[in-house]
Amino acid sequence: MTQKQKCRIYSREDFGELLKAGQLAAHILNYITPFVQKNVSTAELDRLCHEEILRCDAISATLGYSGYPKATCISVNHVVCHGIPSERKLKEGDILNIDVTVILNGWYGDASRMYCVGKISKKAQELIDVARNALSLAVDLVKPGIYLGDIGHAIQTYVESRKFSVVRDYCGHGIGRVFHDNPTVLHFGRPQTGLLLEPGHVFTIEPMVNVGEYKTKLMADGWTAISCDHSLSAQFEHTIGVTETGRQIFTI
DSSP states (O other), X not given: OBOXXXXXXXXXXXXXXXXHHHHHHHHHHHHHGGGOOTXXXXXXXXXXXXXXXXXXXXXXXXXTGGGOOSSSEEEXXXXXXXXXXXXXXXXXXXXXXXXXXXXXXXXXXXXXXXXXXXXXXXXHHHHHHHHHHHHHHHHHHOSTTOBHHHHHHHHHHHHHHTXXXXXXXXXXXXXXXXXXXXXXXXXSOOTTOBOBOOTTOEEEEOOEEESSOSOEEEOTTSSOEEETTOOOEEEOBEXXXXXXXXXEEOOO
């Protein structure tokens, strides 16, 4: 059954603009890598990212979005997503996701990846590997004629086969000239359900994977989502466009 969502179709020229925005988001994630060290605060990482975004003649999409106070989301250890950068200093063994969304010439680029502080546990490394692999296998499936449910099912099947869980409360989304748009991209589901992909569809895939249960809890700040059992969480994200023959990854 196809998903009844009206989704924007972007042109080849639009894809060129999306690539520029996506590559900038990837650049920011590359730029911040050497600064992710013990005793550096997440607020300092956010400041450095914001300065680089501005230097590249872009703006942060998250700063001021529905009242969000920072230029990035930085989620440490059991924070699943939307962690607000703070004066908390990183310590040995921490894992963290940095999520960057930029606006360049009116186009959005959205990506995130995991970082490690010093030596991390074997379980944390396995979690990160599974989250990365889940995104990779999902991206490889994207092409015309595939249902979003096929992608969600593949992610869920793989992650659960590795004895981890996929977060249900947060999902990928359409993106382009709008930050959050149709379609809704679930990271779990049943084959041959959801939107049937067509050339010109653009969206993020961003599976969140927990060591323990998939359930999350929203903190009092209204943004920070944590795993209910305080187990570690990991996430990777790309912005993808459907082409005539397959897919284009914008955020590399």
